[in-house]
Amino acid sequence: MPRNDVPNKVYLEAQELPTSWYNLIPNLPNPIDPPLHPVTFEPLRIEDLMSIFPKSLIAQEMSRDTYIPIPEGVQEMYRMFRPSPLTRAYCLEKYLGTPARIYYKYEGNNPSGSHKLNSAIPQAYYNKEAGIRRLTTETGAGQWGTALAVACAFYGMECVVYMVRCSYEQKPYRRAIMQTYDATVFSSPSNNTEVGRKILEQMPETSGSLGIAISEAVEDAASREDTNYALGSVLNHVVIHQSIIGQEAMAQMAKIGETPDIIIGCCGGGSNFAGLIAPFMGEQLAGRLNARFIGVEPAACPTLTRGVYAYDYGDVAGMTPLMKQYTLGANFIPSAIHAGGLRYHGMSQVISRLYHDKLIEATAVNQTDVFKAAKIFAVQEGLLPAPESSHAICQAINEALRCKETGEEKVILFCLSGHGNFDLTSYDNYNHGRIHDAPLSDEDLALGLSRLPKIPGIQG
Amino acid sequence: MPRNDVPNKVYLEAQELPTSWYNLIPNLPNPIDPPLHPVTFEPLRIEDLMSIFPKSLIAQEMSRDTYIPIPEGVQEMYRMFRPSPLTRAYCLEKYLGTPARIYYKYEGNNPSGSHKLNSAIPQAYYNKEAGIRRLTTETGAGQWGTALAVACAFYGMECVVYMVRCSYEQKPYRRAIMQTYDATVFSSPSNNTEVGRKILEQMPETSGSLGIAISEAVEDAASREDTNYALGSVLNHVVIHQSIIGQEAMAQMAKIGETPDIIIGCCGGGSNFAGLIAPFMGEQLAGRLNARFIGVEPAACPTLTRGVYAYDYGDVAGMTPLMKQYTLGANFIPSAIHAGGLRYHGMSQVISRLYHDKLIEATAVNQTDVFKAAKIFAVQEGLLPAPESSHAICQAINEALRCKETGEEKVILFCLSGHGNFDLTSYDNYNHGRIHDAPLSDEDLALGLSRLPKIPGIQG
Numbered sequence: 032m033p034r035n036d037v038p039n040k041v042y043l044e045a046q047e048l049p050t051s052w053y054n055l056i057p058n059l060p061n062p063i064d065p066p067l068h069p070v071t072f073e074p075l076r077i078e079d080l081m082s083i084f085p086k087s088l089i090a091q092e093m094s095r096d097t098y099i100p101i102p103e104g105v106q107e108m109y110r111m112f113r114p115s116p117l118t119r120a121y122c123l124e125k126y127l128g129t130p131a132r133i134y135y136k137y138e139g140n141n142p143s144g145s146h147k148l149n150s151a152i153p154q155a156y157y158n159k160e161a162g163i164r165r166l167t168t169e170t171g172a173g174q175w176g177t178a179l180a181v182a183c184a185f186y187g188m189e190c191v192v193y194m195v196r197c198s199y200e201q202k203p204y205r206r207a208i209m210q211t212y213d214a215t216v217f218s219s220p221s222n223n224t225e226v227g228r229k230i231l232e233q234m235p236e237t238s239g240s241l242g243i244a245i246s247e248a249v250e251d252a253a254s255r256e257d258t259n260y261a262l263g264s265v266l267n268h269v270v271i272h273q274s275i276i277g278q279e280a281m282a283q284m285a286k287i288g289e290t291p292d293i294i295i296g297c298c299g300g301g302s303n304f305a306g307l308i309a310p311f312m313g314e315q316l317a318g319r320l321n322a323r324f325i326g327v328e329p330a331a332c333p334t335l336t337r338g339v340y341a342y343d344y345g346d347v348a349g350m351t352p353l354m355k356q357y358t359l360g361a362n363f364i365p366s367a368i369h370a371g372g373l374r375y376h377g378m379s380q381v382i383s384r385l386y387h388d389k390l391i392e393a394t395a396v397n398q399t400d401v402f403k404a405a406k407i408f409a410v411q412e413g414l415l416p417a418p419e420s421s422h423a424i425c426q427a428i429n430e431a432l433r434c435k436e437t438g439e440e441k442v443i444l445f446c447l448s449g450h451g452n453f454d455l456t457s458y459d460n461y462n463h464g465r466i467h468d469a470p471l472s473d474e475d476l477a478l479g480l481s482r483l484p485k486i487p488g489i490q491g
Numbered sequence: 492m493p494r495n496d497v498p499n500k501v502y503l504e505a506q507e508l509p510t511s512w513y514n515l516i517p518n519l520p521n522p523i524d525p526p527l528h529p530v531t532f533e534p535l536r537i538e539d540l541m542s543i544f545p546k547s548l549i550a551q552e553m554s555r556d557t558y559i560p561i562p563e564g565v566q567e568m569y570r571m572f573r574p575s576p577l578t579r580a581y582c583l584e585k586y587l588g589t590p591a592r593i594y595y596k597y598e599g600n601n602p603s604g605s606h607k608l609n610s611a612i613p614q615a616y617y618n619k620e621a622g623i624r625r626l627t628t629e630t631g632a633g634q635w636g637t638a639l640a641v642a643c644a645f646y647g648m649e650c651v652v653y654m655v656r657c658s659y660e661q662k663p664y665r666r667a668i669m670q671t672y673d674a675t676v677f678s679s680p681s682n683n684t685e686v687g688r689k690i691l692e693q694m695p696e697t698s699g700s701l702g703i704a705i706s707e708a709v710e711d712a713a714s715r716e717d718t719n720y721a722l723g724s725v726l727n728h729v730v731i732h733q734s735i736i737g738q739e740a741m742a743q744m745a746k747i748g749e750t751p752d753i754i755i756g757c758c759g760g761g762s763n764f765a766g767l768i769a770p771f772m773g774e775q776l777a778g779r780l781n782a783r784f785i786g787v788e789p790a791a792c793p794t795l796t797r798g799v800y801a802y803d804y805g806d807v808a809g810m811t812p813l814m815k816q817y818t819l820g821a822n823f824i825p826s827a828i829h830a831g832g833l834r835y836h837g838m839s840q841v842i843s844r845l846y847h848d849k850l851i852e853a854t855a856v857n858q859t860d861v862f863k864a865a866k867i868f869a870v871q872e873g874l875l876p877a878p879e880s881s882h883a884i885c886q887a888i889n890e891a892l893r894c895k896e897t898g899e900e901k902v903i904l905f906c907l908s909g910h911g912n913f914d915l916t917s918y919d920n921y922n923h924g925r926i927h928d929a930p931l932s933d934e935d936l937a938l939g940l941s942r943l944p945k946i947p948g949i950q951g
Binding site for chain 1 (some may be wrong): 498499500502504505567568570571572578581582600601602604608641644645663664667668670671672673866869870871872873874875912913915916918919921922
């Protein structure tokens with residue numbers, strides 16, 4: 032039954048806002064394998080994480096509660112930019128000529144320009160509660176560093192960002208916005224840490240890497256009593272915080288009497304996709320929903336579609352805990368031709384588990400198709416999307432065109448995780464024909480996988 | 492009576508959205524003086540404008556109707572980003588410790604990043620209706636050029652933007668976003684027009700100016716049958732389109748049972764301020780409201796507070812009609828130290844008339860105070876404001892602090908006309924102590940005013 036009585040944008044009243052996050056992990060049919068200590072290979076203990084995270088976040092990381100209350104101090108800041116609108120893409124539907132009804136949840140209306148702020152806020156809040164006055168982190172493109180800077184400024188905390196050197200130099204606006212929120216931004220490798228000084232001595236011309244920046248941020252946090260470290264994706268507590276996206280979306284869909292048939296999100300570390308689908312997947316596992324869930328990744332970094340399900344490190348140096356996940360190998364770096372984000376070698380544990388158990392689908396798309404979809408969306412829906420988020424748009428358009436062929440009036444929901452206002456160099460390259468496809472080669476895939484860690488008795 | 496039961500953000504249901512613009516002009520106690528032909532000094536006729544504007548917009552420019560229906564084809568695109576949220580600034584109030592209740596209407600949630608799209612859409616729509624397939628315009632900072640590019644892309648029209656050369660070179664991202672919406676962007680002066688070629692010959696090293704860019708855009712439009720010209724501020728029809736801001740704000744305030752005591756907006760050409768206040772002023776003039784209306788301008792370009800009320804041209808070359816307005820003289824250029832927009836020498840006729848009749852107030856603020864207010868707002872309200880819009884924030888904070896002194900629980904409403912994502916060079920300068928005040932000097936004021944046009948029998 033077609034329904035065109037839905038307003039363009041659906042919001043929620045104050046009393047309808049979610050007051051808890053949704054944790055999918057205790058509801059999975061098969062449990063996540065335990066994270067392992069990077070050196071002893073023993074199951075990870077709470078104490079192993081206490082030099083860089085507060086107890087409250089470690090408890091969330093290991094939580095088996097389905098609902099985790101959102102503290103009022105977090106809700107106060109969420110209310111500045113939440114609920115994010117659920118938008119019916121009437122003009123895009125009309126342009127495509129599809130009978131499908133397309134909805135998107137837009138997470139870009141905040142100074143970080145993306146969903147990242149959803150986790151930066153509680154991470155800053157819980158650390159402040161624990162008496163921590165200073166947070167460190169790394170940032171590549173800058174979305175996560177900006178998000179943490181915004182959250183720290185609100186709670187009156189110091190924020191120190193190790194920004195990959197090439198980004199620091201090429202993205203002065205991203206640096207400037209973090210500084211506007213009073214963050215201290217170091218070009219990484221920096222002289223501020225031992226690991227940074229060592230690398231600068233050996234490779235003074237290095238353009239830096241996320242791996243180096245993580246090492247610097249962790250060293251800084253571990254070496255000071257008043258300082259902790261914050262990570263913007265991948266970990267369970269980050270995924271839990273991002274469930275605010277799905278919690279709101281479910282309430283908004285219910286409000287207009289819609290049920291999604293297809294739920295789509297882009298996948299880098301997996302946090303926005305996991306956050307969107309979490310409560311819907313809960314319904315599905317309880318037999319109350321029958322939807323398809325599709326994670327979309329770049330063909331240049333196809334973690335789910337071409338990686339393996341194995342224990343791997345989160346960083347290059349092998350200092351992080353080992354987690355069971357889909358991975359291309361911790362040393363993997365996507366082709367330099369790849370323009371957008373979504374460059375992480377691994378994937379959050381919960382998305383990996385769902386994919387391994389065939390409860391979600393995944394697809395990899397080429398970046399010329401992604402930018403083509405982004406431009407269609409920009410014109411038809413009046414929003415310039417981030418290249419990352421445009422992976423989800425690309426797949427939503429594919430599904431809507433399939434509905435056009437079959438005549439099916441499916442309800443498609445996707446997460447538009449951020450805006451593209453800081454990605455205009457990439458758009459400029461696309462406009463001038465300088466964006467080319469760079470699917471992962473078999474050789475590079477084999478090389479990445481050849482370096483997976485060997486764990487006696489577990490992984491050979 | 493304090494009331495803290497208001498949600499952070501107030502929206503409108505589909506059926507509550509305004510379906511007409513509000514035209515304040517027929518309700519003014521004293522009429523606007525007639526615009527004059529630039530050469531004959533006779534009252535301007537419809538025919539004088541027909542080579543660059545469609546009849547429908549000329550009719551709006553001269554309309555004496557209070558309500559002008561918004562065509563469904565315009566409403567369709569408005570619905571993508573409207574209603575804009577009316578936000579209660581709870582965190583800012585708490586930070587200031589004021590008993591005032593502060594509300595702001597945020598116009599930045601669209602790809603132009605500002606209120607400019609509110610007029611770009613109907614201008615593109617009416618031109619398309621009139622059989623025009625190509626629009627030209629000028630842009631300085633780029634907000635207006637982006638807005639027109641977005642609107643033209645949606646309606647399938649060609650958009651040609653003459654972008655002041657120094658901006659074209661210093662703001663490649665603004666150029667890129669216009670090109671992403673398929674606009675053709677020329678660095679002005681260009682080889683594309685006679686006036687451009689002439690200036691390039693005489694001054695090959697010129698950095699360009701808005702005056703030159705206007706001349707190029709008008710020449711291009713006047714010389715082609717299929718092409719018209721579009722202007723982003725100042726004119727009556729632009730002000731009418733911007734009344735969507737005030738129409739929505741009035742419905743949103745009514746919905747939560749609030750009545751504004753003080754209404755604030757920044758003033759460049761006056762379109763966002765006029766748009767916000769129009770329906771409220773209608774209520775005030777009918778004796779149903781008792782509010783203060785405050786226009787805020789930069790001390791570097793104090794058109795209302797230090798200019799004179801006289802007939803003046805809109806451009807440097809004296810090719811536009813003469814309009815009665817507050818002006819610093821058409822040759823006026825603000826100090827190079829001035830960082831933000833709001834650089835126009837004149838002011839919309841309706842704002843000028845209201846100010847002359849003492850129905851609104853005006854104040855000029857220094858830019859270091861503006862950036863200080865911007866940073867407070869950015870941290871407390873989680874939105875990076877445009878420097879232009881921050882003039883309104885600055886005054887709203889001043890008024891809220893006055894309420895703190897007196898204990899008055901006033902209701903303050905201001906327009907946050909746009910975001911600052913494309914203004915990070917200015918923020919970076921502020922962060923590094925490179926922003927200084929540049930109030931207009933008496934000498935520069937006298938020089939600007941000495942060149943006002945002489946009109947026999949009207950202005951000596």
